Amino acid sequence: MTPVTQVEGKPRASTGTLPKKRLRELFREMLLIRRFEEKVEERFRAGDLPGFLHVAIGQEAVACGVCEALEPDDVIASTHRAHAHTIAKGTPVNAIMAEMYGKKEGCSGGYGGSMHLYDVARGNMGANAVVGGGLPQIAGAALAFQLRKESRVAVAFFGDGATNTGAFHESMNLAQLWKLPVLFVLENNGWAESTPATQQLPLAVEEMAQRAAAYGMTAMEVDGQDIEAVVEATRSARDHAVSGQGPVFLNVRTYRFTGHYVGDPQVYRDKSEVRQLRETQDPIELLRARLGMTGEEFEKVDAEVIAEVEGSVEFAQAGTDPDPADALKWVYADGTMEPASREHSA
Amino acid sequence: MTPVTQVEGKPRASTGTLPKKRLRELFREMLLIRRFEEKVEERFRAGDLPGFLHVAIGQEAVACGVCEALEPDDVIASTHRAHAHTIAKGTPVNAIMAEMYGKKEGCSGGYGGSMHLYDVARGNMGANAVVGGGLPQIAGAALAFQLRKESRVAVAFFGDGATNTGAFHESMNLAQLWKLPVLFVLENNGWAESTPATQQLPLAVEEMAQRAAAYGMTAMEVDGQDIEAVVEATRSARDHAVSGQGPVFLNVRTYRFTGHYVGDPQVYRDKSEVRQLRETQDPIELLRARLGMTGEEFEKVDAEVIAEVEGSVEFAQAGTDPDPADALKWVYADGTMEPASREHSA
Amino acid sequence: MPEITYREAVRDALSQAMRGDERIFLMGEDIAEMGGSMGVTSGMVAEFGPERIRNTPISEIAIVGAGIGAAIQGMLPVVEIMYEDFLTISMEQIVNQAAKHRTMSGGQVKVPLTIRTQGGAGWSPGAQHAQQLESWFVHVPGLKVVFASTPEDVRGLLWSSIYDPNPVIFFEHRTLYPIKGQVPDELEPIPLGKARIHREGTDVSVIATGRLVHEALQAADEAEKDGISVEVVDPRTLSPLDEETIVGSVRKTTRCVTAHEAVVQGGFGAELAAVIQHGAFDYLDAPIERVGAQFAPLAFAPVMEDFCVPHAADVLAAIRRTLARA
């Protein structure tokens, strides 16, 4: 184990259990997410993309670190800020970009858009445009796993703003009561849209693990800019949860480098705050420093991911528009859930 | 100050700041509530009373103790188990009994019934048949007081079961964020209908003050069978709240001696549990012992309150049935809230 | 054909389905030892154990939401919301989540969740324990809505709802639990989306749901004494609606009354009237009359409650109004 790393005077918690090779792969993934989201911003501003968008620039290490610690069968529910989670859970950027363009090849077939990225086969139960909306369902997924005695966890991503919802409370409460294998991953960026923590949370950002005390739930403090710390915390949380000890609340401190949505003029915060965050808290830069990457090495990876992202735009642009009447295609499922053997003749 | 009283081996927390005379009045009030509710049970079983009913037998000291510590201008919101709160906040039993009988003379004009006792002039903003339903409104009442700089508090009564609702969470959170003058009075009887604490709360009954930790809210532990303890705790909580220091959460341990509703066969708990509670935890007996009341003294008070209760039945039975079409009388308020001076000529 | 109560019929459907299928489990407040506030699940925890008959905290958001999540993960949950008034708490999960996941995901997800609930007036519950809110859900694409009025229907429809691959809001009516009715020896699933003609007639069609089916049948008996022949149709499934049977009935009788216990304004009768006036315009000899509760929160006092809530006499009066037209 390497000692706790100090970066910019801030103690970094990770202990370096990940092999360098894997760390480099994760670096690439984080950079891919960054470039993807930058491209999405660009395409949105250019008027290419319908709807509205939220990017997670600055928060990449949370998505990548958490998903790194999961098994393929584990499931997640994401938020309005969904791109990073979705990429980290394994969905190819082509499918995500195509979704942004509203194409059939999109990961939700063009039905969802940025706030409704799904990839059920890869364990992504869907992003949710209702703050807190996915949490009770994650408890339910975990209940299914528990009832069937499967070694799987269900992971809810959500922001600090979401902790103010009734849905958060009821989900935390139920999960702890029934000792469900859930990880509650708080992406604590200190903002809910334009509203700073001080105007929406009765606790300081640093105290947010106290939210878990109301349920007697195990809580962990995690530095969300340090991907190794995130991986390690998530691993031990996962161990805790699958072993029947109940859910874990991860208070992951992180930072939103951008506006709430793409195009947000951020009248509510100082430009200097963002600048300083970018300089001191960039999870990609922090990992790059830790990996001791040379400029050349970085350029190579960067070129690769940029090409991948460009490719996704081409893929999306070449995608197929749905037929208008496809809008009605999935409103109801046909058939029955009755096992064939038990189907009634009636 | 008298030393902490020991009763039945259980430490009682009160320090005896109430004058004996006032204690005797409170004793009478508690007994009045007890006799009132016993009468209600009897009349309901006899088929006199429509609807369904919940009595607070065993919990009288909470209602009486809290309301004793309030000022007349303070407001409360009550629950489905509303008789005790309503009597303690000053509504005459005649008006309550008439309400049970669905009479015009009832405290809600016959519109509400047992679960919707209102007495707005006396600061009772209404009992609520939706668990948790009154809590956000109490926060709102307190906000009105705060905005107008009035020295008033708003008090929410609720059960342990109610702490599992989203409404509870959002109300606690908002109240603490805005430092609203609210007292959150948890009547912690360890049951939600047939469901014991172990099946509905992730915390032990004794740990319930931790619910407040999620908001950084001041919490107090209160022995709800000891009326003096309740009064003292509420007084200091009220001081805290009106002085701008924010809301207080009172974890008041109490016991439900009866079924959840009148007629509940209580298949879910042992008869012996109830017997033992009645023997050791009766707040009326405990106060009687403390007051050193003689049998004669007791009989006298008892006869008085029984007469008052009997009188209320007579009053109710002699009351006026509403006209059927009165049902439509209060659906909408007429007129405008515009101050006369500002009303538009248009 | 055995005779059982509506309550027993619900329990029988649940129990039979659970015996044969490990994916099915129940969640709700006080459904275990107490058997639910209506006694529907009485005794079931003894047979199926507390893992499958799950008491929950008072958390209507989480009850429905957890049902959705478990359904997406391959279970067939049946959740109970004790009173339909409390569906108001679950609306976000029902409307934004359960109903929409399938479309939003482009067909990746099924949500085979059944939400059982009950409500209704007639026992002085006051305004917060007596609403009839079914029409809201008829307005939500992605949901199916069932409201059964007899033991046979409730058993057969509940089975089909449990096994339907879509979220179903399943309404029971409180005052119907004790009523008795014959049911087939073997549980026969009743397909969703098929109305039931309870009684054939030629002069006027009454399209009624829930408790009002029984009031309508009583009104029909009364009307018969005056030589009026009333057809009584229960849609049973409110969404998707069996327009064919309903419109067909009105084309035949040329007159129509809709009847439910919910308040008239914005109620399911509005949708029925809109569909029927469209589908049977050239046949209608009188305006469609709507029977339902008075437009007021339900008052407690029995005299006022009784005034608000519709009865057979109201259905009969509406029948007479339609027939008074040339």
Next chain:
Amino acid sequence: MPEITYREAVRDALSQAMRGDERIFLMGEDIAEMGGSMGVTSGMVAEFGPERIRNTPISEIAIVGAGIGAAIQGMLPVVEIMYEDFLTISMEQIVNQAAKHRTMSGGQVKVPLTIRTQGGAGWSPGAQHAQQLESWFVHVPGLKVVFASTPEDVRGLLWSSIYDPNPVIFFEHRTLYPIKGQVPDELEPIPLGKARIHREGTDVSVIATGRLVHEALQAADEAEKDGISVEVVDPRTLSPLDEETIVGSVRKTTRCVTAHEAVVQGGFGAELAAVIQHGAFDYLDAPIERVGAQFAPLAFAPVMEDFCVPHAADVLAAIRRTLARA
């Protein structure tokens, strides 16, 4: 007569009312510095301060509930629910509490609360940010329901809603914020419960709300080219409904189309159709046609969204259908 946008009209009503009345304050998510997600309250925190323009946590239960409590205690709160899709979270407080307190208390309480919200499609928001749910509230006794379609109306109706002694659900339509229209120099309150005849006509009445008022006017222009005279009526207040004006219009024209953006099934058009077929039965020459969204959660891709949501062309087609009947 100055010309202002619908957005400015909302802000003007709020600001003018707040200037003269300390009882009025606003609560909602991001309404202070950011001016709300639609910019409606932009600049107001500078004028009125953060005590009266209150940013809230994401707590739709508490936002509405606190509004109710403050209203009962003598304030005139105006709360904002950012998207009407999130009203699903507040339903319990709105329906069981705000709407019922007055009756349940036997008239002891007034709840002069205004709940402003907005919604609507046309910008690819996906299924959870575009619903039109007004019809639910029309089904709830004790609530008033307003849906304004022009700057003049939104300003005058919002004023009246704030000062109405009852809870008012006040719907704005997202795509209308930028539209401009003339307003009187002085703010003139518009009484709740009065429909507005936007355009007189003799052949067919279109009863439209929200965005569809504008689509209906466009359709009317088109129809005029073919010599069809269309009357366009906006109820503006959905509950209580101005039946007199609406039924009167249809009695005159003998044909009717209802139009809203919400899905047709269970929508407000159903209530309109039920009322109109009843009140104008002897006058109607064709079945009432309902225009509304397709019955599906709103898909994201613009081509699918466009297919789902009704436009002027749909209104025009419905007009032609009613006229095709003998």
